[in-house]
Amino acid sequence: xxxxxxxVVAIGNAIVDVLAPATDAFITENGMTKGQMQLIFSxxxxxxxxxxxxAGQVISGGSAANTVAGMARLGSACAFIGQVADDELGDAxxxxxxxxxxxxxxxxxxxxxxxxxxxxxVTPDGQRTMNTFLGASHFLPAEALDRxxxxxxxxxxxxxxxWDPEEPRAAMRAAIAVAKEAGRKVAFTTSAEFVIDRxxxxxxxxxxxxxxxxxxxxxxxxxxxxEATDVEAAIARLAPKVETLVVTLAEKGALAVAGGTRxxxxxxxVAAVVDTTGAGDLFAAGFLHGRTHGLxxxxxxxxxxxxxxxVIGHVGxxxxxxxKALAAQVLG
Amino acid sequence: xxxxxxxVVAIGNAIVDVLAPATDAFITENGMTKGQMQLIFSxxxxxxxxxxxxAGQVISGGSAANTVAGMARLGSACAFIGQVADDELGDAxxxxxxxxxxxxxxxxxxxxxxxxxxxxxVTPDGQRTMNTFLGASHFLPAEALDRxxxxxxxxxxxxxxxWDPEEPRAAMRAAIAVAKEAGRKVAFTTSAEFVIDRxxxxxxxxxxxxxxxxxxxxxxxxxxxxEATDVEAAIARLAPKVETLVVTLAEKGALAVAGGTRxxxxxxxVAAVVDTTGAGDLFAAGFLHGRTHGLxxxxxxxxxxxxxxxVIGHVGxxxxxxxKALAAQVLG
Numbered sequence: 001x002x003x004x005x006x007x008v009v010a011i012g013n014a015i016v017d018v019l020a021p022a023t024d025a026f027i028t029e030n031g032m033t034k035g036q037m038q039l040i041f042s043x044x045x046x047x048x049x050x051x052x053x054x055a056g057q058v059i060s061g062g063s064a065a066n067t068v069a070g071m072a073r074l075g076s077a078c079a080f081i082g083q084v085a086d087d088e089l090g091d092a093x094x095x096x097x098x099x100x101x102x103x104x105x106x107x108x109x110x111x112x113x114x115x116x117x118x119x120x121x122v123t124p125d126g127q128r129t130m131n132t133f134l135g136a137s138h139f140l141p142a143e144a145l146d147r148x149x150x151x152x153x154x155x156x157x158x159x160x161x162x163w164d165p166e167e168p169r170a171a172m173r174a175a176i177a178v179a180k181e182a183g184r185k186v187a188f189t190t191s192a193e194f195v196i197d198r199x200x201x202x203x204x205x206x207x208x209x210x211x212x213x214x215x216x217x218x219x220x221x222x223x224x225x226x227e228a229t230d231v232e233a234a235i236a237r238l239a240p241k242v243e244t245l246v247v248t249l250a251e252k253g254a255l256a257v258a259g260g261t262r263x264x265x266x267x268x269x270v271a272a273v274v275d276t277t278g279a280g281d282l283f284a285a286g287f288l289h290g291r292t293h294g295l296x297x298x299x300x301x302x303x304x305x306x307x308x309x310x311v312i313g314h315v316g317x318x319x320x321x322x323x324k325a326l327a328a329q330v331l332g
Numbered sequence: 333x334x335x336x337x338x339x340v341v342a343i344g345n346a347i348v349d350v351l352a353p354a355t356d357a358f359i360t361e362n363g364m365t366k367g368q369m370q371l372i373f374s375x376x377x378x379x380x381x382x383x384x385x386x387a388g389q390v391i392s393g394g395s396a397a398n399t400v401a402g403m404a405r406l407g408s409a410c411a412f413i414g415q416v417a418d419d420e421l422g423d424a425x426x427x428x429x430x431x432x433x434x435x436x437x438x439x440x441x442x443x444x445x446x447x448x449x450x451x452x453x454v455t456p457d458g459q460r461t462m463n464t465f466l467g468a469s470h471f472l473p474a475e476a477l478d479r480x481x482x483x484x485x486x487x488x489x490x491x492x493x494x495w496d497p498e499e500p501r502a503a504m505r506a507a508i509a510v511a512k513e514a515g516r517k518v519a520f521t522t523s524a525e526f527v528i529d530r531x532x533x534x535x536x537x538x539x540x541x542x543x544x545x546x547x548x549x550x551x552x553x554x555x556x557x558x559e560a561t562d563v564e565a566a567i568a569r570l571a572p573k574v575e576t577l578v579v580t581l582a583e584k585g586a587l588a589v590a591g592g593t594r595x596x597x598x599x600x601x602v603a604a605v606v607d608t609t610g611a612g613d614l615f616a617a618g619f620l621h622g623r624t625h626g627l628x629x630x631x632x633x634x635x636x637x638x639x640x641x642x643v644i645g646h647v648g649x650x651x652x653x654x655x656k657a658l659a660a661q662v663l664g
Contacts, residue, residue: 088446
């Protein structure tokens with residue numbers, strides 16, 4: 001097995017976020033659950049919601065894309081695989097990911113649907129309620145995978161969100177096979193409870209088959225995935241099946257279990273929670289950067305907490321501060 | 333003369349801002365002058381600069397559009413006239429302006445060029461260096477003017493930036509004629525020195541002909557317009573020709589001269605200057621809201637200073653805070 005050229009290659013939704021402030025009443029009136037992500041399947045429904053939203057700002061997003069954006073800022077060598085359309089928002093997504101020194105080679109898809117977008121409503125408490133129209137992201141074909149690239153990365157990182165549409169699901173299964181054959185590790189984020197509810201059997205089979213080395217989940221996702229009675233029972237059931245289980249605990253911090261060792265770290269203090277979009281994505285960025293750069297479990301968790309704290313202090317799910325400087329306290 | 337239904341109808345560039353952080357070295361290496369706006373005429377040049385920029389965020393912009401966005405947030409009744417293309421960025425612009433309760437009826441223009449965009453490089457000191465590709469904004473035809481709408485607004489507000497391309501220049505001349513015939517006031521922002529250098533004779537003729545009631549300019553623009561030796565000489569030359577001359581003085585505040593009376597206000601304190609994009613636009617918003625709602629010169633200037641302070645405290649040229657609440661200290 002040769003030394004990999006990349007730390008991580010991620011496969012995920014290639015979408016832009018449209019972020020706008022909203023009241024709690026707006027969330028309720030429009031039948032959303034605060035803090036959750038739901039899929040919008042019809043372009044008309046997406047347009048109708050957009051029309052009701054306040055003035056917004058467009059910032060590149062996508063869960064796994066946010067994670068590699070954070071890792072690259074920390075100095076990891078990263079690549080991204082995802083599908084945009086040949087339109088202006090697709091141009092913006094491609095520009096931003098390349099501007100972050102992330103390799104991105106998937107050709108834009110001509111015609112409809114448009115590049116995917118996530119309509120993010122940010123309530124005064126900083127929580128984000130997400131409505132995702134996957135658009136072109138839905139149509140990532142297995143042929144778009146660069147197998148040599150996947151074999152050349154220490155980790156393949158995939159997001160549960162992309163398990164929902166059929167074509168990318170097949171692509172991700174193919175990618176996992178390539179990574180495993182090359183002796184690489186697979187990291188998987190469970191993304192959201194609704195994703196787990198739809199694909200629990202798939203996810204558990206992958207884990208039981210030893211296809212997943214690292215799992216990222218929050219408490220609710222972990223319980224949903226295992227159908228355990230509580231978080232501790234869920235950890236006891238899942239931890240022995242993977243190399244590393246990482247559980248994010250929101251304001252309580254995070255924990256990781258690896259090889260029977262369990263480490264917990266507190267959350268990093270934040271001056272003001274402005275927008276929690278991307279908190280989990282950036283936690284994964286810090287943790288994986290640590291693990292691919294020789295840090296132990298505890299320091300990797302702390303780096304995750306630092307990156308998550310940075311991203312919730314401003315609007316948007318991509319880091320804006322100098323993460324390397326912030327990380328110096330852990331890495332130095 | 334009937335009571336107007338709108339406080340202000342603005343004509344301006346309908347563009348989106350793409351904001352990205354940049355170093356001072358990047359500004360110099362790419363032949364820009366920090367803090368200035370320059371036009372990009374070729375789509376290829378715009379693409380080339382965009383490719384070199386860091387990851388950005390897209391927020392609706394346009395000088396006069398920012399001003400009505402601020403006025404509407406303060407409670408003014410506003411309308412906007414400007415040209416977008418029939419594309420995604422045009423949709424975003426139209427969405428945002430309507431989401432701000434601003435009337436906007438101009439149909440999107442099919443085909444090329446795309447919706448205009450301003451590539452804004454924000455240096456660590458918060459200054460913005462702007463590179464504007466006008467795109468569809470360039471092609472606002474005089475036929476797009478809703479004459480009844482213009483006649484139904486207390487003020488017509490126009491931006492110097494839009495004087496540069498031929499078609500909108502003709503449209504603005506037509507709009508001024510409509511406003512004047514209806515007995516309305518015309519407010520004009522000089523926008524930038526390069527605009528004045530190209531159109532000084534036009535601007536001075538409009539002023540000499542009594543077509544302009546209110547001028548907004550910063551010190552450099554005022555000197556450039558009058559070709560005076562200093563700001564005081566420029567004020568002495570211009571103030572007698574208009575009802576109100578408003579001069580913004582950056583961190584020194586602002587002054588206004590009207591009917592021989594001169595009032596100066598200090599700048600509003602700002603916790604941290606994050607991005608000065610839109611400072612002048614929002615100053616005009618506060619001032620004009622004051623003047624259309626019975627405030628005297630001094631309180632109108634203070635309201636302008638408050639709005640400018642809000643917008644430089646965050647990324648983007650549209651207000652995000654509750655301007656009405658901020659304004660209560662002046663209006664209450």
